[in-house]
Amino acid sequence: MTDSILSERRGAVAWLTLNRPQIHNAFDDTLIAALTDALAQADADPAVRAVVLSGAGSCFSAGADLKWMRGMASASEPENREDSLRLARLMRNLQFLSKPTIARVNGAAYGGGVGLVACCDIAIGVDTAKFALSEVKLGLVPAVISPYVIAAIGLREARRLFITGEVFEADIAARIGLLHTVVSASGLDEAIERQLYLLAKAGPQAQREAKQLALRIGGADLAQAERLDQANAELIARLRVSEEGQHGLSAFLDKRAPAWAAQAAS
Secondary structure (H helix, E strand, O other): OOOOEEEEEEOOEEEEEEOOHHHOOOEOHHHHHHHHHHHHHHHHOOOOOEEEEEEOOOEEEOOEOHHHHHHHHOOOHHHHHHHHHHHHHHHHHHHOOOOOEEEEEOOEEEOHHHHHHHHOOEEEEEOOOEEEOOHHHHOOOOOOOHHHHHHHHOHHHHHHHHHHOOEEEHHHHHHHOOOOEEEOHHHHHHHHHHHHHHHHOOOHHHHHHHHHHHHHHOOOOHHHHHHHHHHHHHHHHHHHHOHHHHHHHHHHHOOOOOHHHHHHHO
């Protein structure tokens, strides 16, 4: 395990913590690889009954790391596609993990951080947490995470949040289905332990089958997810190297408003 992910066993539970608090637990290729590996290890370990995913410090995850984004802005379309496929594999593995998963949302979750929350079976967040799918502000779209976010919050809410990129509060996240429960910061761990207690009372084989049953009846199929990931990786790669995507990324990285925002304000 690298320093970007902390892995801890507490009894039969694997606690995985995004560990880049100095940059709000933002993603880069190292964190994506480390979390993918940590999930695979937990899934393969018969002694692990559940996985809890959280963030170090006051944030869950701010999405993409600025340095990583800068590198992707100058990368080729094939390089961007391969990069997107690595993130897609992480989200897909979390969604279809055979063990129950809990998102312990200790603070803000933006972009890919929202994707992680949506992929978990149970999501509990603090009442001060904020969320956003703000990719359109950069001339991009939340392509890789879109199947999981839409499954969590529904098509109607996704359409609005995908096109506005607006920040929304924890109570809204609960209303639309991204969070199951909202609690105070002081009550977060108690709420997580309550869910773990309930999970421990179920038969592990029945639990695995129940999770797969829900996914299957809900239309989530692993082979279909892999096909969607390929198409979505192609989409985001194309947008990243497009004129609008390049302009939006450059404006964001340079901390200035993109041309379309200036036009809207005039």
